[in-house]
Amino acid sequence: AQSVTQLDSHVSVSEGTPVLLRCNYSSSYSPSLFWYVQHPNKGLQLLLKYTSAATLVKGINGFEAEFKKSETSFHLTKPSAHMSDAAEYFCVVSGGYSSASKIIFGSGTRLSIRP
Amino acid sequence: DAGVIQSPRHEVTEMGQEVTLRCKPISGHDYLFWYRQTMMRGLELLIYFNNNVPIDDSGMPEDRFSAKMPNASFSTLKIQPSEPRDSAVYFCASSLVASGSGETQYFGPGTRLLVL
Numbered sequence: 494a495q496s497v498t499q500l501d502s503h504v505s506v507s508e509g510t511p512v513l514l515r516c517n518y519s520s521s522y523s524p525s526l527f528w529y530v531q532h533p534n535k536g537l538q539l540l541l542k543y544t545s546a547a548t549l550v551k552g553i554n555g556f557e558a559e560f561k562k563s564e565t566s567f568h569l570t571k572p573s574a575h576m577s578d579a580a581e582y583f584c585v586v587s588g589g590y591s592s593a594s595k596i597i598f599g600s601g602t603r604l605s606i607r608p
Numbered sequence: 609d610a611g612v613i614q615s616p617r618h619e620v621t622e623m624g625q626e627v628t629l630r631c632k633p634i635s636g637h638d639y640l641f642w643y644r645q646t647m648m649r650g651l652e653l654l655i656y657f658n659n660n661v662p663i664d665d666s667g668m669p670e671d672r673f674s675a676k677m678p679n680a681s682f683s684t685l686k687i688q689p690s691e692p693r694d695s696a697v698y699f700c701a702s703s704l705v706a707s708g709s710g711e712t713q714y715f716g717p718g719t720r721l722l723v724l
Contacts, residue, residue, distance in 0.1 A: 535718075537713075537715040
């Protein structure tokens with residue numbers, strides 16, 4: 494069985510400060526893990542993904558995430574927040590076997606940026 | 609490529625009416641997914657297709673919902689009859705065939721449905 498938990502429904506940071514969005518997962522297989530971003534009234538866009546290669550994954554817009562198997566975590570970070578980062582972020586886990594029915598989306602974390 | 613295309617972008621209808629949502633996946637992508645997003649339930653996978661064949665429709669809420677993919681470049685999601693609780697944003701996504709896990713899904717802009 495697979496599951497994904499986004500630990501914060503809302504995160505608010507000041508512009509220029511670090512961002513941390515937390516995600517924990519559970520998977521019977523070696524998982525693939527993704528972070529997607531959704532800006533208001535837009536579709537979802539892939540930020541980055543982990544597929545059993547390097548544990549530190551770099552994505553677009555300065556975001557990165559580290560896969561920690563011992564902690565079953567895949568937290569998303571960015572050193573310095575920008576106003577344009579305000580959006581909803583989804584952590585996603587998919588099965589180690591190519592099966593779309595095992596794609597699980599987290600409940601989302603809304604990131605707000607204070608000027 | 610223009611990405612995943614969905615139409616209409618917005619739909620307002622009255623309860624009991626038939627609603628048809630349309631999706632054109634990225635050319636060459638063999639997987640197509642339909643999702644529903646609501647505040648209460650988040651993102652839910654409704655159904656997905658592989659090479660135009662429905663593989664898993666366990667997420668379809670009830671018989672009022674049906675989806676088809678008559679060819680590789682077109683899919684529809686139909687709700688008949690529609691109800692107010694169907695109001696949501698419906699996303700279509702597509703992905704390439706992959707030999708293993710880690711397929712990236714590419715999402716369309718969504719159709720915002722309001723059933724009065």
